[in-house]
Amino acid sequence: MRSFLFCMQIKRLGIDAGSLYVKIVILDGDETSFSSMSAHNGNPAGAIGRLMRENGIAGTFLAGITGQRGAEIAAALKTELVDEVKAHRRAVSSFYPGARTIISIGAASAALMELDENGELRHYSANSMCAAGTGSFLDQQLSRLGLRYEDTSHFDTIANPPPVAARCAVFAKSDLVHRQQEGYSKAAMWSGLCRGLAHALMNTLLRGRRPEGLTVVVGGVAANATLMKWLSAACGGNVVSFALAPYSAAIGAARLAVTQIGMAENIVFSVAGNAGEPCAPLRKPLVINKSILPPPSPELLRVDRHGNEISISAPPAAKQNKTWLGIDVGSTSVKAVICDNSGKIILDAYRKTGGEPVRAAQALLAGIEEALQNAGVEAQVLGCATTGSGRKIIGAITGADLVINEITAHARGALYADKSIETIFEIGGQDSKYMRISGGVISDAVMNYACAAGTGSFLEEQAKNLGFTLNEASDSVIGVAPGVLSDRCTVFMEQDINGLLRRGYSRRQAMAAATYSVAQNYLNKVVAGRFVSGDKVFFQGATARNKGLVAAFENLLGVSIVVSAHCHVAGAHGAALLVKELCEKEGRTSSFRGFAVARRRILLEKKPCAACHNRCAITYAHIEGEARPPSFGYRCGKDGDSQPKKTNVNFAPFAARAALFRSACAAGKTGAGLTVGLPRALGNYQYLPLWSHFLDGLGCRLKITGTSDEEIAHTAARVSAADFCFPVKVAAAHVQKLAEDGEVDYIFLPQMISGRRHRYATNNYFCPYVQSAGAQAAASAALSGKARAKLIMPAIDFNLGKGRMSGELYAACGAPLHVTRRQVAAAFTRARKAYEKFCAGARAQGKKLLDELARSGKPAVVILGRPYNTADGRVALDLPRKIAQLGVTVIPLELVAFNPRNLGRQFENMFWIYGQMIIAAAKMVRGSRNLYAVYLTNYGCGPDSFLVSFVREIMKGKPFLALELDEHSGDAGYMTRIEAYLDVIRHDKGSPAPQP
Numbered sequence: 001m002r003s004f005l006f007c008m009q010i011k012r013l014g015i016d017a018g019s020l021y022v023k024i025v026i027l028d029g030d031e032t033s034f035s036s037m038s039a040h041n042g043n044p045a046g047a048i049g050r051l052m053r054e055n056g057i058a059g060t061f062l063a064g065i066t067g068q069r070g071a072e073i074a075a076a077l078k079t080e081l082v083d084e085v086k087a088h089r090r091a092v093s094s095f096y097p098g099a100r101t102i103i104s105i106g107a108a109s110a111a112l113m114e115l116d117e118n119g120e121l122r123h124y125s126a127n128s129m130c131a132a133g134t135g136s137f138l139d140q141q142l143s144r145l146g147l148r149y150e151d152t153s154h155f156d157t158i159a160n161p162p163p164v165a166a167r168c169a170v171f172a173k174s175d176l177v178h179r180q181q182e183g184y185s186k187a188a189m190w191s192g193l194c195r196g197l198a199h200a201l202m203n204t205l206l207r208g209r210r211p212e213g214l215t216v217v218v219g220g221v222a223a224n225a226t227l228m229k230w231l232s233a234a235c236g237g238n239v240v241s242f243a244l245a246p247y248s249a250a251i252g253a254a255r256l257a258v259t260q261i262g263m264a265e266n267i268v269f270s271v272a273g274n275a276g277e278p279c280a281p282l283r284k285p286l287v288i289n290k291s292i293l294p295p296p297s298p299e300l301l302r303v304d305r306h307g308n309e310i311s312i313s314a315p316p317a318a319k320q321n322k323t324w325l326g327i328d329v330g331s332t333s334v335k336a337v338i339c340d341n342s343g344k345i346i347l348d349a350y351r352k353t354g355g356e357p358v359r360a361a362q363a364l365l366a367g368i369e370e371a372l373q374n375a376g377v378e379a380q381v382l383g384c385a386t387t388g389s390g391r392k393i394i395g396a397i398t399g400a401d402l403v404i405n406e407i408t409a410h411a412r413g414a415l416y417a418d419k420s421i422e423t424i425f426e427i428g429g430q431d432s433k434y435m436r437i438s439g440g441v442i443s444d445a446v447m448n449y450a451c452a453a454g455t456g457s458f459l460e461e462q463a464k465n466l467g468f469t470l471n472e473a474s475d476s477v478i479g480v481a482p483g484v485l486s487d488r489c490t491v492f493m494e495q496d497i498n499g500l501l502r503r504g505y506s507r508r509q510a511m512a513a514a515t516y517s518v519a520q521n522y523l524n525k526v527v528a529g530r531f532v533s534g535d536k537v538f539f540q541g542a543t544a545r546n547k548g549l550v551a552a553f554e555n556l557l558g559v560s561i562v563v564s565a566h567c568h569v570a571g572a573h574g575a576a577l578l579v580k581e582l583c584e585k586e587g588r589t590s591s592f593r594g595f596a597v598a599r600r601r602i603l604l605e606k607k608p609c610a611a612c613h614n615r616c617a618i619t620y621a622h623i624e625g626e627a628r629p630p631s632f633g634y635r636c637g638k639d640g641d642s643q644p645k646k647t648n649v650n651f652a653p654f655a656a657r658a659a660l661f662r663s664a665c666a667a668g669k670t671g672a673g674l675t676v677g678l679p680r681a682l683g684n685y686q687y688l689p690l691w692s693h694f695l696d697g698l699g700c701r702l703k704i705t706g707t708s709d710e711e712i713a714h715t716a717a718r719v720s721a722a723d724f725c726f727p728v729k730v731a732a733a734h735v736q737k738l739a740e741d742g743e744v745d746y747i748f749l750p751q752m753i754s755g756r757r758h759r760y761a762t763n764n765y766f767c768p769y770v771q772s773a774g775a776q777a778a779a780s781a782a783l784s785g786k787a788r789a790k791l792i793m794p795a796i797d798f799n800l801g802k803g804r805m806s807g808e809l810y811a812a813c814g815a816p817l818h819v820t821r822r823q824v825a826a827a828f829t830r831a832r833k834a835y836e837k838f839c840a841g842a843r844a845q846g847k848k849l850l851d852e853l854a855r856s857g858k859p860a861v862v863i864l865g866r867p868y869n870t871a872d873g874r875v876a877l878d879l880p881r882k883i884a885q886l887g888v889t890v891i892p893l894e895l896v897a898f899n900p901r902n903l904g905r906q907f908e909n910m911f912w913i914y915g916q917m918i919i920a921a922a923k924m925v926r927g928s929r930n931l932y933a934v935y936l937t938n939y940g941c942g943p944d945s946f947l948v949s950f951v952r953e954i955m956k957g958k959p960f961l962a963l964e965l966d967e968h969s970g971d972a973g974y975m976t977r978i979e980a981y982l983d984v985i986r987h988d989k990g991s992p993a994p995q996p
């Protein structure tokens, strides 16, 4: 038994073995006399041993062990594991005794601890689903921007950075690419990312509430000054941290330690790490039997003075050559190919984008020019094409003759290598694609959405965490039988990898498991049951060089996986081939600015277009020596500033529906009287004609919010009471806007419960989020008590009959609006008539349009989704208009008259009102030769989580595209998918309707 006195005399040691790092502290009395940390690469015991040896830590301590990987260390040292939450509380109380909230942000976790006035825990919550909001997420985005944490400490404070969504790594990437194209600096993008992360944390952990009292941030991320600034702003100030915050758990564990341990180095080394015998079950070893791997890197591959990897694969015989240039500008790398007039690659080049696509592309062009000169080749570039997420900006700067989506470019590159190919897999950093080729054209294509688990970046991160270089990760897993991992989100997989290591699997087996898991995820989430050739599959993208992944695909599919020597530049090659075909077909002279553009100064500037209320953000690329900067970003599709707004005939059905909707809404009374605000959100995208006439009938002045814009999107992230789907957050922002409007006396926010039931379905409910939208808006911490008292929230169930409905309306409106029961009943009757007239108008409009389309046989796309999703420009990222600009007529779902009979027995239990409309419309589309469907769905949408698969099933045999939207504003990824989809439609022979 140790005496208290003895305990006071010996030092305390705290060890925090987390999911990625180990941290050690030694306390000398109350002072932290030593602290150090290290990545453990899957072997925390080994990392602890190394840290102790390197720092000469030995002797007897009171030792406290905590952290996600702490149990195995504690067990080996025969001591109790210290609870991590207790450890943080103990550490924080020693620095800030009055703290009421602790936010802990670790490498793969984020947690909130709320304390009472005695420091006792009264509430705890943690992130669950996703890596967003964690240190790993930030690390990943930082490396995408080509930054180190040290660099960010020199950044100026950016007061108003561009929005960057931080709910998911894929969405963040989409926004960052978008911001790069708009010319934002790295400092601005970093600030926007940190602000997005702060809001995501507030939503996930605090459900939109503000923390009480002093908030202390702990964990490695606390050292990030930009994030701390935005967290403080989101919490309303009173947020602090301390220099040793990354060591908070280790310090707390040391303070709570009760076991005395003789801590010789060898004790730590004896801790069971990951060298034990593997446990069953194991998968089949990763072996390559029939796949074809690329030859080793060509001898002429070299890294030039600009940092480009350049390889000359076929030095041309002639000195003067007619050549074609393709540039693939991805989010993490830029690739370029020069091919000769036969299409054969002469030279290919590769470099990291580093968050600066313009500089990266310039460096690449400079390198290509020099490499050609050194080889004595005079290359006359007859045409240039750009592809990839940065295709627009680099296309504008280089003067490209063709700007093409990467799906089409990749398919073309693969077809050059093998005309018989039917299936192409492409796995990039954050994107992965599947393409099916039939008769030499794309007949189906799809990209991953909202999940990075089947992409190259996940593999890179796991290799790094396990202490492998990329090459080692590729080679060392061959012949290894992987452990079994989940095939879900990256965070779950990371936890599973840790679990494997804990159970004694080797690092190689864990790496093999991660590799296998990426292949499995890709097949489950991207290919998702689509056709895969039984003969061979072409595998492209830089990730295809990973032998383990090739083996995993071969094992899973039993087919030969073919990887070409140019797998990493297949997109750039395809772009070069496509521009060659285009220029030759049209006899074009190239507008390529030449390699000299690499030496010119280029300045990006962003200005709003003032030609209409959309005020699109236009990017101008000022190129040294040129008077007129190329510009892009015109939402209406016009070609430059000098032109008026362009009207797009293909968008006419959407415009007509919007005009009908506008004219069906009452304007409200003028003069004296109460002003009632109506948020243009959720059910109001359908029922505004009803409610505006109702309130007008009661003598109210009306204030209806406009369609959502960037400001609303920003407010949405700030005021939402929880991490809802984006449309619900947007609704809260519209309510907030009305609440802050001094002229608005009341806000009318009906709780839409159910539409009128019909005999073809059991029920006709609105989604629970729509039903409770008023309550959610009221729950927003941003809404003042005074504003809350302004909410009028009648429950609306169209099954109740006129009498009971107007009774409900009277109960909600009578007193605040000073109206009688009779006035309410009369106003409601008139409003219903106005609404029915609007519905009849929409039906007539839709019938006329569909009849015309049927007669013309012209292909058209029906936009499936909720009206609040598809008609709100910001929520829908204007995608319907952008599809129209690509030459295809778009039809809103609301113009496809709902025929409940179309549901059939199979869907009679579809009790969701918009679900019924979507299913019925999908069936109608499937049955017509010239109609196609694009489904705009939402991240985090409950009903869509099953509805999309129903629609996909209905659409089987016909090209179909689903796009998942969220708060991010970048559209590059969507446009790639849309452009490829329209290519597929163009080649579709009018999918025949299924036989009854």
Ligand code: SF4
Binding pocket: 609, 610, 611, 612, 613, 614, 615, 616, 633, 634, 635, 636, 637, 638, 644, 645, 646
């Ligand atoms: S829609 Fe066209 S005219 Fe209107 S702001 Fe955008 S680019 Fe200018």
Ligand code: SF4
Binding pocket: 725, 726, 727, 728, 767, 768, 769, 770, 866, 938, 940, 941, 942, 943, 944
């Ligand atoms: S249906 Fe989906 S998108 Fe609409 S409110 Fe409900 S969860 Fe959100």
